[in-house]
Amino acid sequence: MPTDEQRALELRVRTLESDLQACRQRAVTLFNEAPAPYFLLDPQGRIVEVNVIGCGLLGRTPEELLRRTWTSYLTPTSRSSFALLLRLAFEDGLVHQGNVQLMGVDGAPSDVLVQLRTQQRNGVGHLLVIATDISEHQRAQQSLLDDNADQEQRLRRQASVTRHLTQELENITVTFIQQLHLPVARALNFLRLHHNRTTPAEQPGAVAGHLGNVEGAVLQILMLLASVERFMDLRRMRLTVRPVDLNKVLSEVLKNATPIMSDRDVRVTSTPLPTVQGDSRALSLILDELIANALKFTKLQEQARVSVMAYETASEYHLGVEDNGVGFNMRHKDRLFQLFGRLHPSTEYEGTGVGLVTVRRMCERFGARAWAEGTPGEGATFWVAWPKAVTLTA
Numbered sequence: 001m002p003t004d005e006q007r008a009l010e011l012r013v014r015t016l017e018s019d020l021q022a023c024r025q026r027a028v029t030l031f032n033e034a035p036a037p038y039f040l041l042d043p044q045g046r047i048v049e050v051n052v053i054g055c056g057l058l059g060r061t062p063e064e065l066l067r068r069t070w071t072s073y074l075t076p077t078s079r080s081s082f083a084l085l086l087r088l089a090f091e092d093g094l095v096h097q098g099n100v101q102l103m104g105v106d107g108a109p110s111d112v113l114v115q116l117r118t119q120q121r122n123g124v125g126h127l128l129v130i131a132t133d134i135s136e137h138q139r140a141q142q143s144l145l146d147d148n149a150d151q152e153q154r155l156r157r158q159a160s161v162t163r164h165l166t167q168e169l170e171n172i173t174v175t176f177i178q179q180l181h182l183p184v185a186r187a188l189n190f191l192r193l194h195h196n197r198t199t200p201a202e203q204p205g206a207v208a209g210h211l212g213n214v215e216g217a218v219l220q221i222l223m224l225l226a227s228v229e230r231f232m233d234l235r236r237m238r239l240t241v242r243p244v245d246l247n248k249v250l251s252e253v254l255k256n257a258t259p260i261m262s263d264r265d266v267r268v269t270s271t272p273l274p275t276v277q278g279d280s281r282a283l284s285l286i287l288d289e290l291i292a293n294a295l296k297f298t299k300l301q302e303q304a305r306v307s308v309m310a311y312e313t314a315s316e317y318h319l320g321v322e323d324n325g326v327g328f329n330m331r332h333k334d335r336l337f338q339l340f341g342r343l344h345p346s347t348e349y350e351g352t353g354v355g356l357v358t359v360r361r362m363c364e365r366f367g368a369r370a371w372a373e374g375t376p377g378e379g380a381t382f383w384v385a386w387p388k389a390v391t392l393t394a
Contacts, residue, residue, distance in 0.1 A: 039129040040119070045069045045086055048126065057112075057131060059105035070129065075101040075109050082114070089116040089127055099134070111138040170236070177229045184225065188218045230358070239279040239365060241390050246273035246287075246319070249280065250308060253287045260295055270308040274317050277390045282362050289355040290321040290382050297325035297380070315388055322381040328374040336372050359384070367391040 037054035039047055047065050055062055058073055071079045078100035085096045095117045101109040115130040191214060250270060261268075268291075276283070291306065298304035307322040328336070336356050359382075360370045367387045374380030 037131040037133075039070055039131065040121070041070055041086075041127040041129060043090065043125060043127075045071060045083075045127075048121075054131065057133060058102065073102055075103055077101070085114070085116055086127065089118055090125060093118050102131075110135045174229065177225050181225055184218060184221050191218065224354075230354070237281070239282055239392060241277050241279065241366075241392055243275050244278050244280045244283050245275045246283065246310070249283050249287055253284060253291055256288065257291055257295065260292070264299070264304060265302060266295065266298070266304040266306065268306045268308070271310055273308070273310050273319070274312065276317055276386050277388070278366055278386065282366070286359050286362055286384060287321075289359045290384075293355060293382065294321055294323035294325065294380075297327075298323050299325075301325065316385045317388065319384045319386060320381050322379065324379040327376045327378050327380050328372075329376055330374065333372055333374070356382075365393050367393070 035053070037057040038049075038051040039054050040049035042048050046067050046069050048067075050062055050065050055065065058065060071082055074082055081098060082100050085098050088094075089096045095115060097113065097115040100112055100114055102112050103109055111134050113132045113134050115132075117128050117130075119126050119128050247270075250273060254268060287308075291308075294306045295304065298306065301324060305324045307320075309320045309322065311318050356370075356372075363370045363384055363386075367390060369385040370383065372380060372382045
């Protein structure tokens with residue numbers, strides 16, 4: 001006759017068994033109704049349980065899938081990688097995941113992300129495989145890659161066309177300038193010859209004045225052609241990068257400018273200049289243009305003062321050429337570096353409006369910057385920021 005204690009114990013056991021059965025049923029329900037394809041594999045990799053979505057993923061019924069190895073539904077190239085994931089998951093008990101390809105009923109492969117985690121079932125280790133179909137994601141990614149490749153190819157073709165058209169335009173410009181030189185030079189020579197052979201009695205003052213204006217205009221055209229030709233030559237100059245002592249460059253530039261300063265009171269000062277990475281010809285051109293610009297716009301000063309200065313930042317050397325000339329209004333500073341952009345009339349200050357454009361273009365080829373600061377009647381300072389790490393471009 002069982003005692004009260006034994007009956008209570010039996011009741012407790014039945015309750016626990018009922019709860020365990022309910023838990024198992026809930027687990028089965030959760031497994032079957034999971035929103036992702038679930039497969040439970042035994043240590044041999046055979047399918048022992050599969051949920052509804054898992055059947056849908058493989059396009060087969062549970063009866064067709066149970067006791068079949070999961071790898072038999074993989075493409076041949078995916079079987080070895082999945083076998084490795086399977087072995088690792090059983091060995092270390094950690095979660096592993098990877099990409100594989102499943103073969104559908106129609107034979108078409110689909111990309112799947114699998115996550116493997118171990119589970120104990122009746123004291124035996126099993127493997128839960130959670131499979132996520134990522135075919136649409138892969139197709140979208142591949143489509144994006146294809147679009148990017150097509151875009152890059154179109155950009156390369158467009159860049160090639162642009163380079164070809166730019167080269168063609170440059171060739172036409174250079175040829176046009178060369179062809180124009182001769183007739184303009186002939187016209188200038190004719191005007192001078194006519195002027196030298198004609199006496200004041202034979203040529204009225206008004207006519208002489210008009211011919212003088214024409215001669216000046218023709219001379220201006222020749223200067224303009226020469227400036228543009230120089231600009232085009234500099235665009236195509238082959239440049240190198242090596243250490244350049246700016247003190248030596250400035251010394252040569254001032255030596256070449258001696259004839260311009262010979263009949264003027266000009267004082268040129270300079271702080272010690274750095275050695276930079278660049279091309280000596282390019283840096284000579286830049287300093288030559290800036291010094292020539294300073295001398296030009298100080299020609300009305302009784303004593304012209306030109307100061308060359310430099311200071312260093314973390315990434316650049318700043319080189320400045322300061323003068324006490326006519327200066328300019330900062331509202332118009334951008335026009336200074338535009339082709340033919342002049343702020344002062346050519347009747348007062350000679351030039352073609354190409355020099356500073358050449359400076360900025362040459363700076364850009366080395367990754368440098370050029371700008372100007374000025375005040376009307378108080379002079380101007382032209383700056384170049386030269387990078388310590390030079391990147392040479394075409």
